Amino acid sequence: MVFITLLLFTFAYIFAIAGVIFFDQHAQSPRTDLKYKNSFSSIMNALATLFQLFTLDHWHDIYKDVTQVVDPWFSGFYIIFWICIGSFIFRNIFVGIMVNNFQSIRNDLFNEVKEIQNLKEQNVKIEKLNEELQKQEQVLKGQR
Numbered sequence: 001m002v003f004i005t006l007l008l009f010t011f012a013y014i015f016a017i018a019g020v021i022f023f024d025q026h027a028q029s030p031r032t033d034l035k036y037k038n039s040f041s042s043i044m045n046a047l048a049t050l051f052q053l054f055t056l057d058h059w060h061d062i063y064k065d066v067t068q069v070v071d072p073w074f075s076g077f078y079i080i081f082w083i084c085i086g087s088f089i090f091r092n093i094f095v096g097i098m099v100n101n102f103q104s105i106r107n108d109l110f111n112e113v114k115e116i117q118n119l120k121e122q123n124v125k126i127e128k129l130n131e132e133l134q135k136q137e138q139v140l141k142g143q144r
Contacts (some may be wrong), residue, residue, distance in 0.1 A: 001097050008090045012054075013081050016046035022078065026069040036065040053079060054086040 020027075023040035031037075038048040039062060053059050059079060066075045 001094075004090070004093055004097065008086070011085060012047060012050050012091075013043075015050055015078075016043050019046040019049070019078065022074065023066060023070055028064050029069045031069065034065055034068065036062050039066070050082060050086070053082050054090075056083065056087055061068060 002134060005042065016094045019040040020043060026034070027039075027041040036049070038045050049062065053062065063076065063079050066079070
């Protein structure tokens with residue numbers, strides 16, 4: 001899980017640097033009607049924007065805002081590629097890891113319950129044997 005998270009952060013960092021470089025004209029644009037003008041103005045803003053795209057929150061608004069200044073094909077490729085990598089691939093990997101962890105926890109719990117049941121059955125058998133031994137001792141004492 002740690003390595004997958006590091007891989008995600010590495011991809012996010014690379015995409016943030018690329019976003020700052022490629023969308024520089026969007027960040028430096030003199031236009032005042034751009035709502036997400038500061039989205040790629042710095043690495044931290046780019047990482048925040050990538051997280052926003054990762055959650056698919058207002059991704060189309062960011063796309064429309066960026067395409068007013070930058071080439072729509074390139075910005076579309078950049079945003080859709082990040083959504084595919086971030087949202088679909090990594091989110092599914094995280095879900096798969098979590099399901100696998102829950103399944104192993106469930107199996108461990110099942111094995112513990114099975115062990116407890118076996119111990120209870122053994123205790124019942126031991127009690128029956130003790131009772132039988134006591135009856136045998138009483139029979140032997142009665143014969144003497």
